[in-house]
Amino acid sequence: MDTIYNIPKSETVSFRKFLDEFVNELKGTEFPKNDEDVQRLIGMQSKNSEYEKVKSSTSLEMLDSPDDVRVAPYVPGVNEFKRKTAKQNLTNDARLNSLQKLIKEKEASAGSPFIKTRESFKQVHKPVSPENHNLQPYSDVVVSIRFYRPKTDTPLKRRTYPTFSEEFQCLGSNFLSELRDKISCVCNKRRFFELSNNPRVENPEKLSDPGFFFIENTFYNDMRNPTNADYSEVIREWSAKKAKGYEKLRFQTRSMEETRFIDLEVSLGFPQLYQHHGNCEHLFIFSYVELLSKHTCLVRELYPLLKSVNTYNAKFCHMCGKREYAYVVKNSKRQLHDPAYLCSVCFISFHYVNGKKVDEFNAYRLVSYKEKLDDHESYTVEHLEVFDEIEDDLDDEDEPSPSKMIKNEAETAMK
Known part of the structure; x- marks a missing residue:
């Protein structure tokens, strides 16, 4: 490595050695559990008034002030302060060409799943x-x-x-x-x-x-x-x-x-x-x-x-960029990427015509065929029905096809 x-x-x-060494150090150490223990350890058993003065003067509340600038703890990925966009920062006195081009570039890429931020x-x-x-x-x-x-x-x-x-x-x-x-x-x-x-x-x-x-x-x-x-x-x-x-x-x-x-x-x-x-x-x-x-x-x-x-572990479809991929396509001359990651909609509509495979490629599916692969089931069902009509050699003729199962689930949800 x-x-x-x-x-x-x-x-x-x-x-194990790290833990044992620390435990051995703690054996001879006494941790105060209440005010009486603190008063005894600092030698003020009979000096209650002086102890109360020391306690009040060392209180953590003495560190706070209403004039203090608020400091928000930064947690990666969780930020309550919304950053201003380039357009919001742009004033009438500073309409520079560089800023104008930056705004156009950001507007063109808005909503793209491939854009990274500083909070990765x-x-x-x-x-x-x-x-x-x-x-x-x-x-x-x-x-x-x-x-x-x-x-x-x-x-x-x-x-x-x-x-x-x-x-x-x-x-x-x-x-x-x-x-x-x-x-x-x-x-x-x-x-x-x-x-x-x-x-x-x-x-x-x-x-x-x-x-x-x-x-x-x-x-x-x-x-x-x-x-x-x-x-x-x-x-x-x-x-x-x-x-x-x-x-x-x-x-x-x-x-x-x-x-x-x-x-x-x-x-x-x-x-x-x-x-x-x-x-x-x-x-x-x-x-x-x-x-x-x-x-x-x-x-x-x-x-x-x-x-x-x-936050970028989930990959999106290389063709539409809108849905998470469900298929991995390799050795395809019609794809720009190898391997290519495609959602079910793009995979079926691009690689099959009337249920027949177009050109040569290898495909692998990451989820079950019967699962809802994306949010566009209706479009997917129309293409899956082609395979249902071609595959007429099912063992059980009464078994509903996957497309019908998806359609039935959608109709039930609508009701």
């Missing part, structure tokens, strides 16, 4: 009432983990860089498998296969779901399902026989469902790897470790806790 991403590796940190991710807040707290402060560590999409080389030889995806906070007592269950990815639902000749066929359900975390030369495999394959086996065999310069390196293997975060020793800020669904890779780093305190979430059931998410 250090040679690929040019990131120096720092010394490893043991989460948002924090997720989970307000919880104190009566639901079931964790004691300083009893555990909280580890922040940030996930990224890895860099790739495009067909035009332009290299993309890792892009932030989402951030979690995990307790030291959490298992690695608990984090894996909360990682979002389009590959989590079903297995994908080529369906351009029959776009109505369903994707097969997952009977197994192998994957691993690669952390500090150790593969943590998900073996909760007995049918899960060990993805790391082929990598370990390759490194032992064919990897030049790494013949002496011996990778370890453990089960993620039996490993807690408190048992790890990691290098903070150094890229690690999560891989599943064959070759679907996610980079992640351990960005921060802190002690569980009264300022952090004290509800065990919420961990691993999603803290922030990239």
Whole structure:
């Protein structure tokens, strides 16, 4: 990783050692719980009047003043102050050509899903009432983990860089498998296969779901399902026989469902790897470790806790730019992008005529055929009915076609 991403590796940190050292420091420390404890610790047991003067003079209320300038806390993605547009900032005395062109450019791109802002991710807040707290402060560590999409080389030889995806906070007592269950990815639902000749066929359900975390030369495999394959086996065999310069390196293997975060020793800020669904890779780093305190979430059931998410994780259709994509098209000479991400409307209307495939391409669907793929079901149904008429070899003749099912749901909703 250090040679690929040019990131120096720092010394490893043991989460268990970090917690034990702090607990040992706390054993000889007394924390005051009330005014009597504070008065005793500062040596004013019998000086009540003097203690009250000291207490009033050091009150936090003394820091407030009605003349103070209001400072609003900045939270990425959550901003109560609306920024003024270029047009609102424009005055009659400063009608510059550069500002006029800027206004026209912004008006032309208004509403486009591809435009980014300075607030590229948002924090997720989970307000919880104190009566639901079931964790004691300083009893555990909280580890922040940030996930990224890895860099790739495009067909035009332009290299993309890792892009932030989402951030979690995990307790030291959490298992690695608990984090894996909360990682979002389009590959989590079903297995994908080529369906351009029959776009109505369903994707097969997952009977197994192998994957691993690669952390500090150790593969943590998900073996909760007995049918899960060990993805790391082929990598370990390759490194032992064919990897030049790494013949002496011996990778370890453990089960993620039996490993807690408190048992790890990691290098903070150094890229690690999560891989599943064959070759679907996610980079992640351990960005921060802190002690569980009264300022952090004290509800065990919420961990691993999603803290922030990239607002650009959802991709839009490459053709219309209005709806989220449902199909991935590859090896098509009629598309500008490869792969191309298309919604169901654009995919069916552009690649099929009277139910027949136009030209050669490969297509993969990310959701179930029977799900509502977008907000334009009526337009989609008109094209799906072509496949319903062609496919007359259904096992059950009484079974309604997918287009009829969507139409029936729409009619029910109208009523």
